[in-house]
Amino acid sequence: MLKIGIIGYGFIGRIHAQHYMTNQNVTEIIVADPVESNRLEAERLGFKTYKDYTDMLNSEKLDAISICTPHNTHRDIALNVMDFRIPILLEKPAATSREEIKELIEKSEALGIKIMVAHSLRFSETFRTAKNILSSGDIGDILFIIGKYISFKDYSLYPKWKTTKREAWGGTLFRDGIHIIDSILWFSGKEIVSVDGMPLNLYFDTEVEDTFLGTIKFQDGSVAQLSMSSITRGFEQIGVEVYGTKGSLKVDNNELVIYKEEKSPRYIKPAIGPSDYWKNQIDHFVDCVTNNKEPLVTLKEASKTMEAIFLLYERE
Numbered sequence: 001m002l003k004i005g006i007i008g009y010g011f012i013g014r015i016h017a018q019h020y021m022t023n024q025n026v027t028e029i030i031v032a033d034p035v036e037s038n039r040l041e042a043e044r045l046g047f048k049t050y051k052d053y054t055d056m057l058n059s060e061k062l063d064a065i066s067i068c069t070p071h072n073t074h075r076d077i078a079l080n081v082m083d084f085r086i087p088i089l090l091e092k093p094a095a096t097s098r099e100e101i102k103e104l105i106e107k108s109e110a111l112g113i114k115i116m117v118a119h120s121l122r123f124s125e126t127f128r129t130a131k132n133i134l135s136s137g138d139i140g141d142i143l144f145i146i147g148k149y150i151s152f153k154d155y156s157l158y159p160k161w162k163t164t165k166r167e168a169w170g171g172t173l174f175r176d177g178i179h180i181i182d183s184i185l186w187f188s189g190k191e192i193v194s195v196d197g198m199p200l201n202l203y204f205d206t207e208v209e210d211t212f213l214g215t216i217k218f219q220d221g222s223v224a225q226l227s228m229s230s231i232t233r234g235f236e237q238i239g240v241e242v243y244g245t246k247g248s249l250k251v252d253n254n255e256l257v258i259y260k261e262e263k264s265p266r267y268i269k270p271a272i273g274p275s276d277y278w279k280n281q282i283d284h285f286v287d288c289v290t291n292n293k294e295p296l297v298t299l300k301e302a303s304k305t306m307e308a309i310f311l312l313y314e315r316e
Helices: 011-021 036-044 053-059 071-082 098-111 125-136 172-188 277-291 299-314
Strands: 002-007 026-032 048-050 064-067 088-091 115-118 142-150 192-200 211-218 223-229 237-244 247-252 256-261 265-268
Touching (some): 011 026, 011 036, 026 053, 064 071, 064 277, 071 098, 125 237, 172 237, 211 299
Parallel strands (some): 002 026, 026 048, 064 088, 142 223
Antiparallel strands (some): 211 223, 247 256
């Protein structure tokens, strides 16, 4: 039975706590957050709290930790937690530079620390089924991919750190589109040879972009087209389309649709629907800690996604 620490109790920290609470292998949750209102919210749910996460690390015998803090703090906090030999669920993005990612990988491997990165769409039932279909070769060789994270986010209501370069590092691509980039790389399994990226501020006057357009070209000549935006009121599209030599598929968290050309063209919609990928993610992490399993998304796996992100920003 696990005693879990959560560092950072904003929106995503509360999501982690919610699903740890429903996992039968978790007996206690302790929260560290410097913001008093966040600590009070945690205490209302019966969680013990600390203002400083280092006090929590020094005072509690924890079995695992979720790091749910501003992007620019991930590296330092994760390195400190590793000194206590505690498994980590690290929120995306894993870090804000190649050097930070390298440092995290090297220290975790040297100490044998289990670290999982929270690329949550990998825990969506529809996305997992899509991955299995693509791996089976049912739609042939992949030629063209379209990835979209189109969802209105009111930057004026965000915590200030999410709109600053220093703390957030990037905007809609770094914060949200990273899920789509990760899915595309997971689906294709291909190496990138070139990218083009265009960060834009079409509506919000902030340091980080509210829209990002881009392309990724893979070593076999296939291409992914990217559309990410936080200014799109009224319609939401968070998903991936994959076009192959024998068919295609379109997936989001609500449904998966497959098109195949066999004796006659037909559309197939598997009997799966929306899934709570956040719950599935937490359950997977707890299982990995409890049963000493390798996480689905290791730091090395996440570093591939981060490299694609860095390349896209560098091509602006």
